[in-house]
Amino acid sequence: MKSFIQICFLSALIFLLSGVDIIAQNLRVAGVVRGNNEERLAGVTIINKETKKVVGLTDEDGKYSVIVPVNGILNFTCLGYDGQDIKVKGRQIIDVVLVSTAVKIQEVSVVAKIKNKVIFEPSEIEVVGNYFHLRTRFKVPAEMFSSNTRLIVQPTLYNITHKKGVLLKPVVTDGREYTLTQERMYEFDLKNDPLEPYIRKSEMTKNGELVAYHDSAYIENLKEDFRADIRLSLENYNRILFTDSFQIARGLVNPLRFFEYKLKAKDITDERYFPKPELQLRNDRGEVELSFLPGKADINDRDPKNASELAKLRERLSSIETNPDAKLQTFSILGVSSPEGPHDKNLVLAKKRMDLAVNRILSHLNKETLDFLKIQTGSKVETWQTAIEMMRRDSLFGQAQDLQNIVNKYPDSPDKQWRAIIRLPYYRSVIVPHYLPLMRRVEYNFDYSIYRFLTDAEIKELYLKDYKQLSRHEFWRMFEIAESDEEKETIYKQALEVYPKFMLAANNLSALYINQGRPDDSILESFISKDAPEEVLTNQAVALLSNWKYEKADSVVSLIPDGVSSEYLKSVTRALNGNYEEALATFGQEGGINEVVLLLALKRNDEAWEKAQNLPETARSEYVKAIAANRLDKVMDAINHIEKAFELDPSLRDVAKVDADVMDLL
Known part of the structure; x- marks a missing residue:
């Protein structure tokens, strides 16, 4: 998926058709190319002024690395920006700032300003499993679009917590004349246009065009703060005519964050996986x-x-x-x-x-x-x-x-x-x-x-002397001897240091972390296969679920044979992965907060509100009541319930700050 700024590749590809000179010269020069708005520019063409040949392009992060003469001159060009010549002068690092040539459409009056804007309907980021879904509609005014222009709408899911964005698929609309010109520029092969997969057929009328949009992206950081941004770009053949950026949604719609379940770690009990004693000299x-x-x-x-x-x-x-x-x-x-x-x-x-x-x-x-x-x-x-x-x-x-x-x-x-x-x-x-x-x-x-089996006392003595001399069986005996969790954790880690494929040690460590409330899904990752013991698969699934990696957990759970011992784990995993109807049939019979949460996930808000009245006055229940009330525009009820939730558990205020269902109540 390409960012709208990657239209810079359009001009770059023209140069590349004639070949790229990558013959090594005297000096490697590297750096970053940014726009005057501090944004890193991808697809900037870098030309050796002496040979007039393309020597490189900037990558997605605006970085480049080229080989040029020590005293050469580099020309940096990108559609929508003024080109710039830079003398190398023996420098190995050269960062470049290009000035945008974009100009906004002149707006004569307030009415004209409204007409010439792309208008988005209220939007939300809905969480289903590990996928963030952005659903929205926007109207493009007829006055804004002409036959010789291209309109690019680039949605982005932006992680505010970590200041990183994930690009969704863009919407590209080309005027008739613009399409004909593009075909000639690309020698009638539009596959050379990086935005070609996203070009849609325009249905513009004199009243404008209403465009429906839906895309999703895989995200694992479900607890963090997100927003949906839109960046618009209107261009003709020569330059960018208009750009605009704005936010259309903030926070996540994810009632399943209050889905309650209890999963326990499992120890391996099958003696086939216990290490056999080894003779020691x-x-x-x-x-x-x-x-x-x-x-x-x-x-x-x-x-x-x-x-x-x-x-x-x-x-x-x-x-x-x-x-x-x-x-x-x-x-x-x-x-x-x-x-x-x-x-x-x-x-x-x-x-x-x-x-x-x-x-x-x-x-x-x-x-x-x-x-x-x-x-x-x-x-x-x-x-x-x-x-x-x-x-x-x-x-x-x-x-x-x-x-x-x-x-x-x-x-x-x-x-x-x-x-x-x-x-x-x-x-x-x-x-x-x-x-x-x-x-x-x-x-x-x-x-x-003599080669013989060591006693526990001898094993402990050898462990204290040099734990790297222990066999797997002797480490296992140390597992059994250890008294505190701290001591066990140390021994498990040492066993895995000496024997990285020691599955019993890895499973014990994973189970220990799960029981301590700090699951680590990396410990058992290399042991997952259809032949792995059920305890290993279960612990890995629990660790993944605890770390909000629902889709990966679903893949692991699929390897566990059906049975009474795995039924609950599989039901929880399916629920968290968006199988709400099936989950409601399973957990709805129990009533309580899970039934209400699943009804909210299914957008059955009236039923959710009715069922919520029977919930006890706990912090989480009050919060869920606030969600249901707010969706039904029962504003005062929503405010009362969210305030009660904060009173019972002040930490829920931090949750509300990233929750699109109640964010407006704050």
């Missing part, structure tokens, strides 16, 4: 401790604890060795002897115990396992300090202090400590039987890696 360790006879390197086989520990060790090592998901990494063995006797002799004994234990334990492992196993060995003599600590734990504080005094007396001589301690009266009765055996041992530590 984890490092674990095991520990075994064996005791020995005094002064011997052999394991004390009479000790039942030793037998149990050895059996447990062999079983654990065997299970690791035969598990394809596990691998032994390191095996550490430490031989320990008690401090009884000469220190050097004890150290040799500790090493013998370690060597014997290594041979005895590792003999059960396969050669392949041993080839890749890192074995770490060590031996040491336990100190008397260990005995002191054990005695204190047993509340033998006096005896422990005796040993501590000896250790303090000979801090660097283990042999002198031993010789002094064996002279203590309770050495044979207390220390030998109860504490020395605990200090004769071999300690085993083995580390291994």
